Amino acid sequence: xxxxxxxxxxxxxxxWVAHRVTGVLIFFFLxxxxxxxALVRVSPExxxxxxxxxxxxxxxxxxxxxxxxxxxxxxxxxxxxxxxxWSKGPRYQKQMxxxxxxxxxxxxxxxxxxxxxxxxxxxxxx
Amino acid sequence: MSTTETTASGVGPVEGAAVYNVDNPAPLIExxxxxxxxxxxxxxxxxxxAAWLFMRLSGIVLVVLVIGHLVIQLVLDGGVxxxxxxxxxxxxASPWWQIWDLAMLWLAMLHGANGLRTVINDYAxxxxxxxxxxxxxxxxxxxxxxxxxxxxxxxxxxxx
Numbered sequence: 610x611x612x613x614x615x616x617x618x619x620x621x622x623x624x625w626v627a628h629r630v631t632g633v634l635i636f637f638f639l640x641x642x643x644x645x646x647a648l649v650r651v652s653p654e655x656x657x658x659x660x661x662x663x664x665x666x667x668x669x670x671x672x673x674x675x676x677x678x679x680x681x682x683x684x685x686x687x688x689x690x691x692x693x694x695w696s697k698g699p700r701y702q703k704q705m706x707x708x709x710x711x712x713x714x715x716x717x718x719x720x721x722x723x724x725x726x727x728x729x730x731x732x733x734x735x
Numbered sequence: 736m737s738t739t740e741t742t743a744s745g746v747g748p749v750e751g752a753a754v755y756n757v758d759n760p761a762p763l764i765e766x767x768x769x770x771x772x773x774x775x776x777x778x779x780x781x782x783x784x785a786a787w788l789f790m791r792l793s794g795i796v797l798v799v800l801v802i803g804h805l806v807i808q809l810v811l812d813g814g815v816x817x818x819x820x821x822x823x824x825x826x827x828a829s830p831w832w833q834i835w836d837l838a839m840l841w842l843a844m845l846h847g848a849n850g851l852r853t854v855i856n857d858y859a860x861x862x863x864x865x866x867x868x869x870x871x872x873x874x875x876x877x878x879x880x881x882x883x884x885x886x887x888x889x890x891x892x893x894x895x
Contacts, residue, residue: 629850629854632847632850632851633850633851633854635847636847636848636850636851639843639844639847639879640875640879643840643844643879643882643883643886644879644882646823646883646886647882647883647886649820649823649886649890649894650885650886650889650890650891650894652894652895653819653820653821653894653895654895656819656820656823657819657820660818660819663815663818664815664816664818669815672809672815676805676809679801679802679805680802683794683797683798683801683802686794686798687794687795687798689791690791690794690795693791694791720809720810723809723810723814724809724810724814724815726814727813727814727815727816
């Protein structure tokens with residue numbers, strides 16, 4: 610490939626890429642999540658056993674990543690809707706992208722203690 | 736290029752007398768792609784438009800349903816540590832949360848399936864690959880939606 614022919618967009622392209630990646634990840638988790646929840650039809654023990662893995666520190670970290678993916682996909686999805694349906698949406702898409710990132714960072718900071726607090730108590734004692 | 740052509744033009748009276756008028760109308764030339772009775776009916780319909788709209792409408796609803804779900808499961812009352820069979824039984828005793836979870840299941844699965852359909856169409860280059868990947872996707876989607884629906888409706892808190 611000759612130099613300089615690879616298209617590298619700015620906020621618009623990268624938000625599109627991140628929207629795809631987070632969407633696929635969330636969808637694959639959804640399959641697992643419906644299956645683990647279906648264990649309530651097997652027995653309380655089977656369900657509680659699999660839910661216990663959700664309470665381990667490593668999976669808690671994965672849950673924090675899941676929250677990150679869901680929050681980005683949700684906020685950027687609202688931006689996509691604004692771009693499509695709001696007459697000034699396309700003009701402000703860049704500003705809306707950085708607003709999305711700002712709100713996302715604030716929510717992710719707020720999620721640290723609720724989502725990871727339990728894992729921290731397991732690891733370091735309460 | 737001669738001046739006689741100008742007078743023979745049907746455009747207007749500026750350069751001379753118009754060739755066509757009310758008594759002598761110009762021949763009607765059909766638009767090149769005009770739909771007639773002979774034009775075959777489109778077999779595509781508006782599926783892609785409906786899918787596009789569904790992604791936006793279900794997306795708005797899912798923002799509320801999923802973030803509410805995350806707050807209940809991962810933030811309130813000790814976060815994930817309180818989740819267990821007893822917690823599920825307590826929530827599904829209420830039709831409100833049964834309908835909440837049912838709507839979330841259907842909308843999220845269909846939203847995700849349509850998203851992955853788009854991804855497959857974009858990246859699987861061979862027609863056969865696209866066909867098989869989508870067959871797998873639709874099978875898994877239908878099975879998961881039916882399983883989840885069955886679990887919500889047949890949940891028995893006194894199973895043991």
